[in-house]
Amino acid sequence: MRESEPMTLDAKIPATIVWHNDQLKILDQRRLPGAVSYLEVTDLDAAWQAINTLAVRGAPAIGITAAYALVVAMRNTPDQRSVAQFLEDLNAAGTYLKTARPTAVNLAWAVDRVIAAASCEPSYVRIKSEAETIHAEDRRICRAIGEAGRGLITPHCRILTHCNAGSLAVSELGTATAPLYLNHAANVPFKVYVGETRPLLQGARLTAWELSQAGIDVTLICDSMAASLMAAGQIDLVIVGTDRVTGNGDVVNKIGTLNLAVLCHHFEVPFYVACPVSSYDPATPSGAEVVIEERDSSEILGDQAADVPVFNPAFDITPAALVSGIITDRGIARAPLADSLAELFQSGEG
């Protein structure tokens, strides 16, 4: 860790989640890049809506928001209740929040972590402290992912990324973008291609925006153009984030990720996934057990399409065999991923 390294990022990219004086505000990412505006999350329903409608998105950011949302929910209920009532209310709030985005494992992970903290010490102060710890850990984990992955980026390297696993998805450095930000801060020259990421265009709206705000050389493409670039030898490395890595190393991530992994396999381009500890889900053996959220047809149809049936899965599953490595905050896991991930994440605990 080089904590002293200059990081100009904070000054240029607005914070995704702001927790100040026990008030929660989140950057409304649906309005980017046109407008930088914040939503005040004053109760549990507002948090549920914000997560469900993608005002806040990105697995780690959803987890942090959910943790703070539980604090907000408990702040809003009478303080003179019994311990049993406190835990019951907190559990009910957590159960409800988890329904906002079923695929992101961080949501359940953060909720369960706050509830576990309350089971030791059922108090507002304790759950608030737990949420703040989750947020602080996230910053530290992003930086550690950046350190683990920074060596993958060589001078004049051309990197492709997909969706947004950037600062906006997490906090500070992002996950997939952390190696980019650290190299950029160290004046290593490189070029980033960003897939626009249909249907919701997180790549076009968020990643292209935050990277260019930070002064990184970025070019936007449609998702279907990656094959052309790879065929022309113009992509040296793909790095994406993940919503969940299962025990065997299968990667659940934004729809279009599997597409890139197959292309990388065909064109012999390294395919890396940045995964914080909170997205590692060893309890789920493989991607086959993951239920993929299907979203509304209106996300695809818009004004421009014929009014026909639509298939709109939000995520896809990339089999471990197509993954060159998983960049974690504890180093890079490599094949066989199941063993390598278990070793990295277990060795770092305790």
Place this chain on the structure above:
Amino acid sequence: MRESEPMTLDAKIPATIVWHNDQLKILDQRRLPGAVSYLEVTDLDAAWQAINTLAVRGAPAIGITAAYALVVAMRNTPDQRSVAQFLEDLNAAGTYLKTARPTAVNLAWAVDRVIAAASCEPSYVRIKSEAETIHAEDRRICRAIGEAGRGLITPHCRILTHCNAGSLAVSELGTATAPLYLNHAANVPFKVYVGETRPLLQGARLTAWELSQAGIDVTLICDSMAASLMAAGQIDLVIVGTDRVTGNGDVVNKIGTLNLAVLCHHFEVPFYVACPVSSYDPATPSGAEVVIEERDSSEILGDQAADVPVFNPAFDITPAALVSGIITDRGIARAPLADSLAELFQSGEG
């Protein structure tokens, strides 16, 4: 050929190109599916604009439009000129028209064919007759492609297509869609997935629209979702059109085609290309010699994207090795494609 087979298509899908009383009208495909409206093409500039701005698109439709546009151009100039002047004016008009879309070989092919006809008989009547012949041949060729490819579609088959190589791109049955329309007319049940085809959404706006108008079971997806469907074993066959097939069997087609071909190779799904004789270009040895048109960044950026540099190639090149077969109006060419194509197209001439 089963000319007596009921074809209800005409009644449901508006004609792409209307030539009546020496007047040329083209369906403005930029406004579909919202509005069905026609542009009157009254001079050469209007034709150039219509082709360049994609009011008319699809390689065969561009060729037919260009042929009629030359007729319109010569109609508008004084008739009392010399033979030399007639040929000079026609040549100048043709040279200018060819600059409207450099990649579509049909444009140059149709222009050259009208000029060749005029060199035998330099008259308005002769070039008009040649343009009408090109149009009539196109209808016949589409039907022949449909007959050649109809056996690829088995009952309950799930087909994926990309962009629009349909009725709107050509005339009547389309090219990639011709096997679909013939099977649908024969009451064979099947399902079609259409990739929306970013950035201009020809799949979402045109193919999904024309197939659903004809009563075919169609589902729209984003281009990046094909991998998920194939991984789940839900695609049995991919059929796309082409703007140009080079001598060695490389396929120049809408951006995103190479992406599908690589996926098909990985997931062992047959990948077929429908190619009329006018899109076969044996004079160009391979895709490496084809200059790919790059289009304006505004096609990708829109309201939703950050204002960053864009890479926007209109086409990609699928190597012959990834192609299962090329469905022509003279049968299906198979590996080695160079020989198979040469044999099919030569045997049918004369």
